[in-house]
Amino acid sequence: MITNRIVIVGCGNMAHAWVKTALARQDSEIAALVDLKEESAKRLSEAFGLDVPFYTGVQEAIRETGANLVFDVSIPEARKQIVTASLEAGCDVFSEKPMAVSLEDAKGLAAAAESSGRTFSVMQNRRYNKGIRALKQLLAEGTIGQPGMICADFFLGPHFGGFRDVMESPLLLDMAIHTFDQARFLIGSDPVSVYCHEFNPAGSWYRGSASAVCLFEFADGSVFSYRGSWCAEGAPTSWEAAWRITGSGGTAIWDGTTPPYAEAPAAGGQPSFIRETRRIEAPLVWSEDEGHAGCLAEMFAARQEGRRAETDCTDNIKSIGMVFGALESSAKGVKVSLL
Known part of the structure; x- marks a missing residue:
């Protein structure tokens, strides 16, 4: 049964480990790719044989695919906008580190996750x-x-x-x-x-x-x-x-x-x-699992069990x-x- 419909934001090389983990799960599917550059999305699609739509905006991708989970693997400077938009659209978010590019932004994103009732977890693979x-x-x-x-x-x-x-x-x-x-x-x-x-x-x-x-x-x-x-x-x-x-x-x-x-x-x-x-x-x-796969496995388990992940934003804000x-x-x- 598919319980995780995933939009991937950021289609560079960093996304490969995330896509590989998602495709290995029976409860997950990739619903869409989001990137400002269509050629990046095409390369990622070809690398993994994905047949999913491409968007340049995360909110449109969520709305049109009915996704409920976002992988934010974009550049850190885009983190605030992408995470905020995803939470507001009703999605949980798993993101690459860093959580934000400033402590002020990190506090704002933690508050946004709390007020939305959704979760925001950060990759700390080590x-x-x-x-x-x-x-x-x-x-x-x-x-x-x-x-x-x-x-x-x-x-x-x-x-x-x-x-x-x-x-x-x-x-x-x-x-x-x-x-x-x-x-x-x-x-x-x-x-x-x-x-x-x-x-x-x-x-x-x-x-x-x-x-x-x-x-x-x-x-x-x-x-x-x-x-x-x-x-x-x-x-x-x-x-x-x-x-x-x-x-x-x-x-x-x-x-x-x-x-x-x-x-x-x-x-x-x-x-x-x-x-x-x-x-x-x-x-x-x-x-x-170790590394990225291990951290993502914990994030998925926490989401399924209705709890905060080890690297939830409320914890990761102390590290950043x-x-x-x-x-x-x-x-x-x-x-x-x-x-």
């Missing part, structure tokens, strides 16, 4: 990974006690070309939200303040600031330290970042690639200057708020409240 799920379980079981310091290193040197090379803050605006959202997901607390310094180091091929150091304070008293660079060639971290989390009873480590583990004081160990520790492995038991707070802190050179 929550859906066997390694991070194992690390979260390790923390949830109290293996290292209460987390007090969370450290994430993100060092890569991708040569994208195109728009990222000329952005003012390519790392913070385009990528850091993934790591910020992962930190919130892992410790289950919300940020209350941030101090950030972003800069463009020697050798950078970006016009804007491609590196940043951020310190976030969280409501539970823990501190999250982020160090990142998109112009770091050699000895790269994983795209998932490299994590060290110290707690009241040990330390958890995840390099973003291999299974995470923890080290905690050995039971019955003799008193010493540096105590002996034991290693606790974290099994990779997560059996659900970390980005805009970091940008404000860097611009002003002061610690910024996120409350």
Whole structure:
């Protein structure tokens, strides 16, 4: 039985993973494609053998097809208009990140979703990974006690070309939200303040600031330290970042690639200057889809069950708020409240 009639807005390469997921579901069908460029819609249709109408406006597409769900895979600058129009037309919305291009817009979209009675969920695919799920379980079981310091290193040197090379803050605006959202997901607390310094180091091929150091304070008293660079060639971290989390009873480590583990004081160990520790492995038991498919599966499940998705706008606004707070802190050179 078809319960999800989907309009896809934005027919570029980013849409491919979304279309593939929709076509694999027996309860879903693609009702229409929306893009300002007809050639983009034609290429997407040909890639997946779609025989659906093409529109240049989302409201018309919804009205004429009877769609009840919108995939917004358009450019971030169009997010506010597309999401607002879709909600007003009675559709739930699943969108690519970022949720919005400003905190003001993000707050407005969250309010629009609430007043419409519909839902607006945001893609945060890096929550859906066997390694991070194992690390979260390790923390949830109290293996290292209460987390007090969370450290994430993100060092890569991708040569994208195109728009990222000329952005003012390519790392913070385009990528850091993934790591910020992962930190919130892992410790289950919300940020209350941030101090950030972003800069463009020697050798950078970006016009804007491609590196940043951020310190976030969280409501539970823990501190999250982020160090990142998109112009770091050699000895790269994983795209998932490299994590060290110290707690009241040990330390958890995840390099973003291999299974995470923890080290905690050995039971019955003799008193010493540096105590002996034991290693606790974290099994990779997560059996659900990973990446985009995993996040979309959660969004669909939440819609079917009548609940908010893990990455509903009411949650994701706290992650994107970390980005805009970091940008404000860097611009002003002061610690910024996120409350």
